[in-house]
Amino acid sequence: MISSTHRARPEGAGVGILGTGSCLPATRVSNEEVERSVRQEEGWVRQRIGVLERRFVSDDETGFDLAVGAARQALEASGVDPLQIGAVVLATSTADLPIPGIGSRVQGAVGASNAMAFDVNAACAGFLVGCEVGRGFLTADPGMETVLIVASDTYSRVLDPADRRTYPLFGDGAGAVVLGRVPASEGMLGSQVYTDGTLAHFVTGGPGLPVPAAGSANTDHYLKMSGRDVADLVRLEFPRLVNDALKESGLTLDQIDHLVCHQANPHLITACAERAGFRPEQIVLTGDLLGNTGAASIPIGLDVAARDGRLRPGDNILMITFGAGMTWGRAMMRWSEAGCRTVEAVRA
Template sequence: MTQDLEPAPTPPRVGVLGMGTHLPARRRTNDEVARAARVSPDWITQRTGVRNRHTAGPEEAASDLAAAAVRSAVAAAGLDIDRLDLLILATSTPDELGPATACRVQALTKARNAVALDVSAACSGWLFATRVAHDWLRSDNAARHAVVVGVEAYSKFLDPTDRGTAVLFADGAAAAVLGPVPATEGFADFHLGSDGELADHVLIPAGGSRAPASLDTVTDGGHTIHMDGRAVRDFIAEMFPAVLSDSLARNRLRMADIDAFVTHQPNPRLLRSAGTAAGIPPDRLPIVADEVGNIGAASTPYTLAAAAVETPLRRGDRILLATFGAGMTWGSALLTWSGAPVIRTGPTT
């Protein structure tokens, strides 16, 4: 005698329930940055498109910025912080090499019931972390809500005289609360990649186990961001259209089927050029880096939150998320917008 087995229940769709962003109070204009970098303010504008960026104070670390964004995201989602089951943080500029900066944020926000961990994938980090949270929630029946936060405190790791990095990188944080949404909404079709052969294109070479901190590493500037700007530009120019076309082809979609292309923001000039080359209509490519610079792992969620408020996104809109960063890393995902509310703290444009 055989017993019929009931089919396993379909895991719930996971989408965005609320978002929060935070920018530190101090704003640095091109006039200020240009003096140290020994270029003109117009040079920065013409080469990058960045006009302003925000800088954490001496007493502020990445966890402080991230905690502010997490609090806002949780409030926007209408949740009590104790209902978070998972807290994942993406950053290239952690408070310390260990423990995970997510644990610092857990302590600051009192998210005592959440499992806290970091994901490191540079500017692609938030999307990589979102994939982890998405799969975790769909596979664990006991977990319902996660918060994924991207944060950078790049100003702590910049050589102000290096015009290739000092004019671009800045500080900020953005978070999204993920949870169950209707079957027609939420995330689908994550596709992530990396090529470690290109890891030297962007890095902070000293301070880890390969080159521990010493007088020589400090003197040589080994604890600041080093970037091969030409190699990074070429990588983005090649990968951006490839990531987009691959996602569209896999899902049998056309450019016209996408309501917004929300991407990492390396710099406005490069992004606009890449968007034009890929055939993206300008009104469907939100750009925020002109006012906040490159905020790394926070860039994509910050752009998504800004688009939700300023475009604004409507419930049911189809969003193609695309990221690329050091490692080198890249990724894409489709997101059907759930109409999630957004709370932004700190200076806004």
């Protein structure tokens, strides 16, 4: 059964992004390496998926390291003192450890000692869900000034190097934003998140399952995905999400300055966007150079666009996401002047 959480724009001050950040591993993994691993001819990945390269963490890097790097960058860009952060919400489905959560460790690492902290897991849809949580805090509690939302995923740790359905798609990375109050005409204009648990079998596996002993044929811990089913869902729901967002906001397609999507598959996302009527210059694409960075793909896209100078005050941004569960959703945001401050990108 499909469940839906809808949140229209509240009265009074808006909730928007005050600063963005991202952090990527240094190690680049080429298509040639991936194609050898999945036993496909040269050029297969680019032709079928549209990914040119991706980043993987090294043996001594973790999702926590990436999360801290992105969080620090977002805090610096926002100009917010870590002590002013009221909550740290960490979105991941590839946590380094089941206990403690990454969120509490990030809270300690960045010095946000007045903040509650916890993790959320909505897979690749985690950032949008985290923003919904943070927005709810700021709307409900006048005493809370800002919320730090961090998304970090290291899918390379749960991929089968021989699986052509998953190994070429994913990359590692983290993105972060600081949410705070902005003028009433700016910030989040409306959002909606859906979940259909009867589709949970579309994407399964991952770090919650024990890694078998060396030499074992058990591959349960690897991420498994029915790519065709996921793609069919994206093609079905993408236009609905766009139409609902336009109807709720009262905007036209031409008034959307930027479309920032979860980078499930560059070819698929670009095709769905263009079929919905978006022009290429409206689409923020990072999956070609980074692959699918899970929950981190939208905040990384926002940070890349902000640092490139593409995001200007008053710009209308539509975010669309799909994740395991299955969970999917959209959010419309009007960019604020505060979100235009940026700092140099960092590596773990």
